[in-house]
Amino acid sequence: MKENLQRLRKAAPNLKATDMPGTPFERDKNxxxxxxxxxxxxxxxxxxxxxxxxxxxxxxxxxxxxxxxxxxxxxxxxxxxxxxxxxxxxxxxxxxxxxxxxxxxxxxxxxxxxxxxxxxxxxxxxxxxxxxxxxxxxxxxxxxxxxxxxxxxxxxxxxxxxxxxxxxxxxxxSGAFVPRHGSKAGDHVFITGTIGDAALGLALRREPSLFKDRLSESDREFLLDRYLRPRPRSALAAAVRTHARAALDISDGLVKDLTRLAGPLGLALKFDVIPLSSSVRAALAADPKVQDAILAGGGDYELLIAVSPEKAEKFLASAAKTGIAVRDVGVLDAGTHVAVLDSRGNRIEPRHPGYDHFLR
Amino acid sequence: MKENLQRLRKAAPNLKATDMPGTPFERDKNxxxxxxxxxxxxxxxxxxxxxxxxxxxxxxxxxxxxxxxxxxxxxxxxxxxxxxxxxxxxxxxxxxxxxxxxxxxxxxxxxxxxxxxxxxxxxxxxxxxxxxxxxxxxxxxxxxxxxxxxxxxxxxxxxxxxxxxxxxxxxxxSGAFVPRHGSKAGDHVFITGTIGDAALGLALRREPSLFKDRLSESDREFLLDRYLRPRPRSALAAAVRTHARAALDISDGLVKDLTRLAGPLGLALKFDVIPLSSSVRAALAADPKVQDAILAGGGDYELLIAVSPEKAEKFLASAAKTGIAVRDVGVLDAGTHVAVLDSRGNRIEPRHPGYDHFLR
The missing domain is CATH 3.30.1330.10 (PurM-like, N-terminal domain)
Known part of the structure; x- marks a missing residue:
């Protein structure tokens, strides 16, 4: 069962939340x-x-x-x-x-x-x-x-x-279902595609003038498209069931969902290794708070996949055939939590732990 | 796919509809x-x-x-x-x-x-x-x-x-799924339980004083219970898949759903043969408009079942073992519609054709 965060409101938690009342049927009332x-x-x-x-x-x-x-x-x-x-x-x-x-x-x-x-x-x-x-x-x-x-x-x-x-x-x-849990120390963790696009796309959907001077028109269109028209990684399903030990899609934020994948294990995630689009890089250069959208945003419909070291190469080869980029972001260890590290090895504390509908 | 009428609002169309705003969580705000x-x-x-x-x-x-x-x-x-x-x-x-x-x-x-x-x-x-x-x-x-x-x-x-x-x-x-369509002329139509209870239960839920002088306390409790705590006819599933040619549950009103079961065929339904609880009979005696709730109401979770003449007896025997009452209400004929007849054989025109969310 998915704790399905109000993921779009949460996606860019540093941006102003807007209420979205009204009816969809207001274009042509007659x-x-x-x-x-x-x-x-x-x-x-x-x-x-x-x-x-x-x-x-x-x-x-x-x-x-x-x-x-x-x-x-x-x-x-x-x-x-x-x-x-x-x-x-x-x-x-x-x-x-x-x-x-x-x-x-x-x-x-x-x-x-x-x-x-x-x-x-x-x-x-x-x-x-x-x-x-x-x-x-x-x-x-x-x-x-x-x-x-x-x-x-x-x-x-x-x-x-x-x-x-x-x-x-x-x-x-029969028997090929890939669970969320069950990864082991030593497993490689892969991330598909790029992270944070949809969170910024949502922000642009709310405030079209955002990053007006820093993002090109094509950047804006790319980010909006990532938010509005998600592309789930269906083509990767066969590689996942053949090679993965555990997997889930990112819905409640990268760090929160990585923590779920890791279960009782740990992962040291270098921020610099998180796959980012050039559009998100441009936004991040303009405003460091974009980091929050990357670590806690959702809506990209990317996958987190744990693969045993023996199978990692074969998984990469299978994935390559699909044309979907997958990046090895680290190895699960005997630690007990997911830590995000900056380029100097210092821990980044995400300001938003990931979303929960009813957290008080 | 079910055209799932706003069945409870519709259930007793002659009764005043009330809006039901608010939150479920108002009993103990603290x-x-x-x-x-x-x-x-x-x-x-x-x-x-x-x-x-x-x-x-x-x-x-x-x-x-x-x-x-x-x-x-x-x-x-x-x-x-x-x-x-x-x-x-x-x-x-x-x-x-x-x-x-x-x-x-x-x-x-x-x-x-x-x-x-x-x-x-x-x-x-x-x-x-x-x-x-x-x-x-x-x-x-x-x-x-x-x-x-x-x-x-x-x-x-x-x-x-x-x-x-x-x-x-x-x-x-495998292969035992019972469709809604496919009944044939000559098939017997069975109705489980009693019809109209939930529609009156809904009316009582809205206006507790309704039929104040005509229904006993136990009648009122029975009707309310039928509305609030439905008992789907699960015990009849085996008899249905073994003997029925077609079946559906009554959700949009007796006449509308009978018309669906009949498909291109016809049925002459005598009003007097519709199975009614003594509570509904008492209400009907007090107000003839209760007839509408019987013909067009939903929420009883009773079944309509078409059984070939060869299997009718076996179906009845199987049903008897479950303790669920089933009544033979007529035989499908080569006619083209479902007609409801009063005790003199005159046609009753239901004032409500059955519910449709978006009917204009």
């Missing part, structure tokens, strides 16, 4: 609306279930996945809520992508291939046809990219904000 | 609160996953269900939202029961045995310890009664109302 639940499901959702016999064209109350020899099924359930995980006026296609991506990312970390998903849509009012059409289009593009299909779910009207709940079902060869 | 997400999960939720190896003690981002020969897995996902499906100040144990029951009911209708579930909790604030303890207690009692365990999920804080999302995973012998 535009045509969906006229019934039947229209909503038949017109926009049923096409997403095509080719999935166990979905029964979304005409049933439940879906079925037939037994397949040699396969274990893997499950994860992560909702996203307007004002918590996305902005109500984000592009509908991007909202749909994010809803699926955060679940697909969990599958990648477990070495699982996405197979199908259930969707629960809680809408504050009848959506504009243009809105739901773009949402469905984004969901179709995402499910095609991630290799899964809609098999069921539910639609509701809610007095609260737009919420999109997805439960994803993935598959692994 | 009572101790949960202090962290870790406490919430470790103290209250982890015990619900005991004995389920694939849940990893809720310490992972995903859960696994190993391959089992001869078994198909069945999925359904139904959230409940405060102010839509329950009252914020309902007893926490009852809210938990309802969240699981509405999903278990879908399993029963498909002939499936509940196996496991994922839980996504979106809480408007840190809950009182007393509240979450009672919620977890109710969930434990419900999962024990229904025969399933928690395997994963997610916790979030939300700017909206308390929402509880459950995705249930059930199992059937």
């Amino acid at each position: 535009g045509p609306r969906v006229e019934s639940e039947t229209e909503l499901i038949q017109t926009y959702l049923v096409p997403l279930a095509e080719g999935m016999p166990g979905a029964f064209g979304l005409r049933d109350d439940a879906a079925v996945i037939p037994h397949a020899p040699g396969i274990d099924l893997v499950f994860s359930s992560d909702p996203i809520i307007a004002g918590v995980h996305f902005f109500p006026d984000d592009r509908p296609a991007d909202i749909a992508r994010k809803a699926l991506a955060c679940n697909v990312s969990d599958m990648a970390a477990k070495g699982a291939e996405p197979l199908a998903y259930l969707l629960t849509l809680a809408l504050p009012e009848a959506p504009e046809r243009a809105w739901i059409a773009d949402f469905a289009k984004g969901l179709r593009a995402a499910q095609t990219e991630f290799g899964c299909k809609l098999i069921g779910g539910d639609t509701d009207r809610t007095p609260g904000p737009l919420s999109i709940g997805i439960t994803i079902i993935g598959s692994v060869p | 009572g101790p609160r949960v202090e962290s997400e870790t406490e919430l999960i470790q103290t209250y939720l982890v015990p619900l996953a005991e004995g389920m190896p694939g849940a990893f003690g809720l310490r992972d981002d995903a859960a696994v269900i190993p391959h089992a020969p001869g078994i198909d897995l069945v999925f359904s996902s139904d959230p409940i939202i405060a102010g839509v499906h329950f009252f914020p100040d309902d007893r926490p144990a009852d809210i938990a029961r309802k969240a699981l029951a509405c999903n278990v009911s879908d399993m029963a209708a498909k002939g499936a045995e509940p196996l496991a579930y994922l839980l996504t909790l979106a809480l408007p604030e840190a809950p009182e310890r007393a509240w979450i303890a009672d919620f977890a207690k109710g969930l434990r009692a419900a999962q024990t009664e229904f025969g399933c365990k928690l395997i994963g999920g997610d916790t979030d804080r939300t700017p909206g109302p308390l929402s509880i999302g459950i995705t249930i995973i059930g199992s059937v012998p």
